[in-house]
Amino acid sequence: MSDLRELYQEVILDHNKRPRNFQKLEGANRVADGYNPLCGDQIRVYLFVEDHVIKDIAFHGSGCAISKASASMMTAIVKGKTTAEAEGLFETFHKMVTADLSAAPDPLVVGKLAAFAGVREFPVRVKCATLPWHTLHAALEGKEQIASTE
Amino acid sequence: MxxxxxxxxxxxxxxxxxxxxxxxxxxxxxxxxQQVHGRPLVYLDNAATSQKPKLVVETMEQYYLTENSNVHRGIHLLSEQATEAFEGARGKVARFLNARDAREIIFVRGATEGINLVAHSFARPLLSVGDEILISEMEHHSNIVPWQMVCEETGAVLRVAPINDDGELRLDEYARLLGPRTRLVSMTHVSNALGTINPVQQVIKLAHERGVPVLIDGAQAAPHLPVDVRALDCDFYVCSGHKLFGPTGIGIVFGKAHHLEAMPPYQGGGDMILSVTFEKTIYNEAPIKFEAGTPHIAGAIGLGSAIDYVGSIxxxxxxxxxxxxxxxxxxxxxxxxxxxxxxxxxxxxxxxxxxxxxxxxxxxxxxxxxxxxxxxxxxxxxxxxxxxxxxxxxxxxxxxxxxxxxxxxxxxxxxxxxxxxxx
Structure with missing residues (x-):
């Protein structure tokens, strides 16, 4: 059970149960869809970007606790950040969950996202955690196609 | 204990x-x-693939260690033995499904390839614009996508018989969908997602009353139920070795002899021919006509052992x-x-x-x-x-x-x- 608690930390369970920014965003100027064909997780990320700053963000869709909590915490942390800062967080987050330990996350940078470090012990769940970030990335790039973890 | x-x-x-x-x-x-994460393994993923009894693994090991040779062509002793074991496995499969003749059994990679073979060699030549293939709402992707591909090529249309809230086929709707343009019914025997056992006897009877041939996907049925293709009177029946306690990479197509004789080959290559010149090639007879290239000999022999094992219980x-x-x-x-x-x-x-x-x-x-x-x-x-x-x-x-x-x-x-x- 101890390993499971590493994965399903209280903060993750909380964001799963009460996801933040879980809605459709009226007036969004960037939207992207993410899909994980392995488990059927679907997410849509809405952004309102102005002067390279993410002024507002929301998400919608269905998925497992890890993907939902990851999306919820992602929206909370990137709101108000510049697009470049958001992309930098994606990179740091990705390294953290894919066990690239050469880049130990700076707690000041990742904040609550550090809760996802436990995901690296569960390789099949890494894609669940990164799906929202891939989708955010696609929205920032303004890509038309559906973001995928594949 | x-x-x-x-x-x-x-x-x-x-x-x-x-x-x-x-x-x-x-x-x-x-x-x-064995232990998994420090707990005794509880393996409840048998619909994905089943585990293999020692008998199957040992038979295949024995084949590779002492008999390995190519089939249907060698003059030497090992090749004769391998051919005998391979064709012996075909006979075991025929008896397992109660087919009339071992020549009605084609070895393929799995149920998926089996459906693709029937789609390619049986359905495609029959189909023209507006013809229909009828499946059910509970099919595995392997019994949907090959038909979509063949429909795209021929202009035929895929029809889907609905199910009720319990996950049972709605036989009345199915009968209604069997129309003058229906060229083939392809339906699962047991649903992999729901566990439903379809009333395949009735499905086949209703189709045959309208002259429509039927393929039954037995991937999930063969490991759990006795299957008798003669009693069912199905035209085709496919299953996968690895779900039947045998190895991966081997599967079975049963096809009624008269269909197999009339069907063009599935793939071209060695073994499936009688003679080849640059001007004209004469195909071998069924089932070899459908087995181009060196087959999965060890797999077929392993599957034969799996059938022996299941039969012993x-x-x-x-x-x-x-x-x-x-x-x-x-x-x-x-x-x-x-x-x-x-x-x-x-x-x-x-x-x-x-x-x-x-x-x-x-x-x-x-x-x-x-x-x-x-x-x-x-x-x-x-x-x-x-x-x-x-x-x-x-x-x-x-x-x-x-x-x-x-x-x-x-x-x-x-x-x-x-x-x-x-x-």
């Missing part, structure tokens, strides 16, 4: 359980004797034991608050698909894995049927004859842990 709870079960249900020594059977499956006894185990498991997990079983047909094989309120199937799968319990989570390569039930994914426990009531108890206990964590 069998624990006391198991003894109680023996007393309650003496007819089947006493005759069926599951602990003895488990000894034939070394893979089951008896599919009637297997079906009876699994039916008992399924009833036990259904009662046990139904009692878990917030749990809903997807697929509640009256006639079911040992598959339990379920969802939990507010917990995604993937989270269930991860937590169960930590308890040593292997299940499948996701859409089970049957996205349309899950959509029908309004769920993106389910957790699926699928049982085999080597599973026990103790394992079901472990499953129930682990699901309770899931609900506690997410409660």
């Amino acid at each position: 069998r624990p006391v709870t198991g003894m109680a079960a023996l007393v309650m249900l003496p007819e089947v359980s006493m005759a069926f020594d599951v602990e003895r059977i488990r000894e034939d499956f070394p893979v089951l004797r 008896g599919l009637d006894r297997i079906a009876a034991y699994e039916g008992e185990l399924l009833a036990y498991a259904t009662d046990a997990i139904s009692a878990i608050p917030g749990l809903r079983i997807i697929g509640t047909a009256k006639e079911k094989a040992s598959i339990l698909s379920f969802v939990l309120d507010d917990v995604h199937a993937h989270d269930i799968g991860t937590i169960l894995d930590q308890e040593g319990i292997a299940i499948r989570t996701g859409h089970h390569c049957a996205q349309p049927v899950l959509k029908r039930f309004g769920v993106p994914a389910t957790a699926r426990a699928s049982l085999a004859f080597y599973n026990t009531r103790d394992e079901i108890d472990a499953l129930v206990k682990a699901i309770h842990k899931v609900t506690e964590m997410f409660g």
Whole structure:
């Protein structure tokens, strides 16, 4: 059970149960869809970007606790950040969950996202955690196609 | 040793359980004797692939170590022996399915390739614009996509017979959809996502009354039920070796002899020809006509052993034991608050698909894995049927004859842990 608690930390369970920014965003100027064909997780990320700053963000869709909590915490942390800062967080987050330990996350940078470090012990769940970030990335790039973890 | 709870079960249900020594059977499956994450492995992912008895592994090892040679062409002793073993396996398959003749059995890679073979060599030449292929709403992607591909090529149309809320085929709707343009019915015998056993006898009879041939996908049925292709009178029947306690990479197509004789080859190459010149090639006869290239010889021989093994227990006894185990498991997990079983047909094989309120199937799968319990989570390569039930994914426990009531108890206990964590 101890390993499971590493994965399903209280903060993750909380964001799963009460996801933040879980809605459709009226007036969004960037939207992207993410899909994980392995488990059927679907997410849509809405952004309102102005002067390279993410002024507002929301998400919608269905998925497992890890993907939902990851999306919820992602929206909370990137709101108000510049697009470049958001992309930098994606990179740091990705390294953290894919066990690239050469880049130990700076707690000041990742904040609550550090809760996802436990995901690296569960390789099949890494894609669940990164799906929202891939989708955010696609929205920032303004890509038309559906973001995928594949 | 069998624990006391198991003894109680023996007393309650003496007819089947006493005759069926599951602990003895488990000894034939070394893979089951291991720990996963520090817990005894509880393997409940049999619909994805089954475990292999020692007999199968040893037969294949023996073949490679002492008999390995190519088939149908060598003049030397080893090749003769390999050919005899390979063709012997074909005979075992024919008897297993009660086919009239071993020449009605084609070896392929699996049920998927089997359906593709029938789509390519049987259906495609028959189809023109506006013709119809009829399937059901509960099909695996392997019994949807090949038909979509052949429809795209020919202008034919795919029709889908609906199911009811229990996951049973609506026979009235099916009969209505059998029309003057229907050229083929292709339907699963047992649903991999729901466990439903389809009334294939009636499905075939209704189709034949209208002169429509029928392919039955037996990938999930052959490991659990006695199959008699002559009694069914199906035109084609496909199954996969690896779900039938045999190796991966080998599967079976049964086809009625007159169909196979009339069908063009599936792939071109060696073995499937009688003579080749640059001007003209004469094809071999069925089934070799459909087996271009060196086949999976060891796989076929291994599958033959798997059939021997299953036969030594008896599919009637297997079906009876699994039916008992399924009833036990259904009662046990139904009692878990917030749990809903997807697929509640009256006639079911040992598959339990379920969802939990507010917990995604993937989270269930991860937590169960930590308890040593292997299940499948996701859409089970049957996205349309899950959509029908309004769920993106389910957790699926699928049982085999080597599973026990103790394992079901472990499953129930682990699901309770899931609900506690997410409660």
